[in-house]
Amino acid sequence: GQNIDQPTEMTATEGAIVQINCTYQTSGFNGLFWYQQHAGEAPTFLSYNVLDGLEEKGRFSSFLSRSKGYSYLLLKELQMKDSASYLCAVRGQTGANNLFFGTGTRLTVIP
Amino acid sequence: DAGVIQSPRHEVTEMGQEVTLRCKPISGHNSLFWYRQTMMRGLELLIYFNNNVPIDDSGMPEDRFSAKMPNASFSTLKIQPSEPRDSAVYFCAGRGGNHNEQFFGPGTRLTVL
Numbered sequence: 001g002q003n004i005d006q007p008t009e010m011t012a013t014e015g016a017i018v019q020i021n022c023t024y025q026t027s028g029f030n031g032l033f034w035y036q037q038h039a040g041e042a043p044t045f046l047s048y049n050v051l052d053g054l055e056e057k058g059r060f061s062s063f064l065s066r067s068k069g070y071s072y073l074l075l076k077e078l079q080m081k082d083s084a085s086y087l088c089a090v091r092g093q094t095g096a097n098n099l100f101f102g103t104g105t106r107l108t109v110i111p
Numbered sequence: 112d113a114g115v116i117q118s119p120r121h122e123v124t125e126m127g128q129e130v131t132l133r134c135k136p137i138s139g140h141n142s143l144f145w146y147r148q149t150m151m152r153g154l155e156l157l158i159y160f161n162n163n164v165p166i167d168d169s170g171m172p173e174d175r176f177s178a179k180m181p182n183a184s185f186s187t188l189k190i191q192p193s194e195p196r197d198s199a200v201y202f203c204a205g206r207g208g209n210h211n212e213q214f215f216g217p218g219t220r221l222t223v224l
Contacts, residue, residue: 031210033210033212033213041217041218042202042215042216042217042218043154043202043215044215045208045212045213045214048210048212050210087153087154091211097142097144097159097161097166097206097211098144098156098159098167099156099213100156101153101154101156102153103152103153103154104153104154
């Protein structure tokens with residue numbers, strides 16, 4: 001089966017740094033995605049990791065360790081608009097089209 | 112590009128009624144996915160198509176749910192008869208981009224009374 005775990009909720013202060021963790025156990029691995037979803041809106045793609053290491057994209061970075069089945073999303077210089085749910089998703093097999101999503105981490109940024 | 116288009120955006124219906132949700136993916140995206148999202152269960156894959164062919168429908172909850180993709184630019188998800196527990200947001204997504212990531216439509220918020 002597929003199991004993806006994320007914390008349910010987190011709170012952080014505007015201007016700070018926050019790290020959202022994701023652990024996964026899947027039958028096969030061919031990439032990990034992070035999506036952002038604001039309340040009442042659709043998920044939007046943030047980042048992709050398939051090899052171990054850190055991928056940086058502006059204020060957002062994502063890290064992957066395949067041996068540990070672990071990823072994190074790092075958000076720097078938090079802004080109020082970063083308040084949203086962050087979904088971790090794993091593509092299980094090479095050539096597979098479908099993703100397995102975690103239940104998401106709801107981040108609240110406070111002044 | 113208009114992105115993924117879904118209709119209706121909101122649907123309120125009574126138990127027992129038929130509901131049809133519609134999706135138009137981004138042109139050139141050959142895989143299409145239907146998801147259901149609730150607070151309790153998060154985002155669940157219902158079914159996906161590759162080149163208009165259903166590949167995996169193991170997530171479809173029961174026979175009341177059916178999906179079709181008659182051509183590359185249109186798909187429907189039908190619930191007949193609908194039940195209150197079907198109330199959720201239903202998303203359609205296509206696959207494309209540099210990492211074959213999924214692009215989601217705005218969703219249909221379904222309420223079954």
